[in-house]
Amino acid sequence: MAEVFFTPADVDVVEPEKWYQPEKSLVFRLERLIDESGILDNISSGDVVAVKTHFGDVGTTKTVRSLFIRKIVEKIKERTDRIFVTETTGLGMTRKRNTAIGRIEIAEENGYTSQTVGAPIIVADGILGFDSVKVVQNVKHLKEVYVARGIAESDFVLAVTHFKLHMRGGIGGSLKNIGVGCVTKTTKYDIHLSSTPQIERERCTECMKCVEICMFNAIEDFRIIEERCMRCLGCYEVCEVQAINIGKWLSGEDIAERIAESAKAVIETVGKDNFAYLNFAIDITPHCDCHPYSGISQVSDIGIFASNDIVSIDKACFDAYLRENISPRALVKERIWEWTKPERLLSYSEELGIGERRYNAKEVT
Numbered sequence: 438m439a440e441v442f443f444t445p446a447d448v449d450v451v452e453p454e455k456w457y458q459p460e461k462s463l464v465f466r467l468e469r470l471i472d473e474s475g476i477l478d479n480i481s482s483g484d485v486v487a488v489k490t491h492f493g494d495v496g497t498t499k500t501v502r503s504l505f506i507r508k509i510v511e512k513i514k515e516r517t518d519r520i521f522v523t524e525t526t527g528l529g530m531t532r533k534r535n536t537a538i539g540r541i542e543i544a545e546e547n548g549y550t551s552q553t554v555g556a557p558i559i560v561a562d563g564i565l566g567f568d569s570v571k572v573v574q575n576v577k578h579l580k581e582v583y584v585a586r587g588i589a590e591s592d593f594v595l596a597v598t599h600f601k602l603h604m605r606g607g608i609g610g611s612l613k614n615i616g617v618g619c620v621t622k623t624t625k626y627d628i629h630l631s632s633t634p635q636i637e638r639e640r641c642t643e644c645m646k647c648v649e650i651c652m653f654n655a656i657e658d659f660r661i662i663e664e665r666c667m668r669c670l671g672c673y674e675v676c677e678v679q680a681i682n683i684g685k686w687l688s689g690e691d692i693a694e695r696i697a698e699s700a701k702a703v704i705e706t707v708g709k710d711n712f713a714y715l716n717f718a719i720d721i722t723p724h725c726d727c728h729p730y731s732g733i734s735q736v737s738d739i740g741i742f743a744s745n746d747i748v749s750i751d752k753a754c755f756d757a758y759l760r761e762n763i764s765p766r767a768l769v770k771e772r773i774w775e776w777t778k779p780e781r782l783l784s785y786s787e788e789l790g791i792g793e794r795r796y797n798a799k800e801v802t
């Protein structure tokens with residue numbers, strides 16, 4: 438059974454006249470949580486460590502605060518000085534978040550710079566989001582997964598995750614941070630969609646915009662050549678007459694299983710013993726941080742979780758979330774988006790052997 442360590446967000450001030458009590462800070466307790474959980478014990482001197490977080494989009498306001506990441510980087514520096522804070526580009530080619538340049542600009546807008554976090558910020562999948570290591574696996578959906586090269590080349594990955602709801606995966610925890618956040622656009626596409634883009638000739642005005650944006654010369658005579666298409670979504674975004682058909686966006690068990698399969702490929706590339714996870718169950722918003730806004734929290738802040746087991750940590754967070762009273766102003770009164778299947782994300786991840794749902798919870802005060 439895996440161990441999940443937890444420090445509550447509550448600040449228990451019993452002597453209010455003693456106003457200066459820095460040990461009450463969650464930043465201070467994060468340090469204790471890292472020490473007592475031993476989640477970084479497998480980092481050796483000289484290891485390259487990727488701290489994978491989510492910088493949000495333009496306008497996202499409730500990502501993991503940079504001062505927590507700074508503390509985490511300080512703790513890793515006790516073991517190695519080769520650390521970077523990282524994220525991948527988003528699916529698509531036309532928005533700011535779709536390139537490393539835009540991703541870093543967004544990070545800076547949202548308070549993440551090398552000065553604030555204490556380590557360089559490097560986008561893991563290259564300037565345009567195709568730099569990857571291809572993993573072939575024998576699973577139900579994703580036979581090929583494109584792991585971001587910056588992740589694949591790291592010796593150790595620490596996922597620093599804002600735990601929240603997710604409109605497709607159900608919960609946005611470590612599984613989502615690794616399964617969706619550590620792969621390139623091609624696999625992000627394969628997680629969200631099951632068919633390659635096709636041009637509907639009867640709608641096409643032959644404007645050439647899709648041909649111009651395609652980096653892979655995959656469009657010839659207004660037809661998409663499947664073998665060349667890297668599923669970046671660029672052509673779909675620029676077509677003004679909706680002539681590019683991408684099929685239906687996936688949801689429910691299908692997308693839950695795909696996220697789990699992608700996470701398996703990432704974990705097996707770096708090695709299961711070379712991962713640690715920190716879930717911040719704080720500001721549990723109804724949407725993922727890829728939305729350009731953040732709603733109010735579904736429940737009161739819960740705390741920070743730490744584990745070396747990706748399934749246990751998400752299960753522990755989800756269990757804690759389900760125990761809380763839903764805020765009267767919560768957007769998702771039913772607790773999860775009704776079409777999502779977070780339980781399947783957890784159970785299938787366990788079936789794939791990347792972690793287990795049974796855990797032993799230990800509180801760090």
Ligand code: SF4
Binds near residue numbers: 644645648679680
């Ligand atoms: S962008 Fe749309 S309309 Fe223009 S050539 Fe491509 S498919 Fe046709």
Ligand code: SF4
Binds near residue numbers: 650655666667671672
């Ligand atoms: S054809 Fe494929 S690779 Fe080319 S722009 Fe469209 S989705 Fe991207």
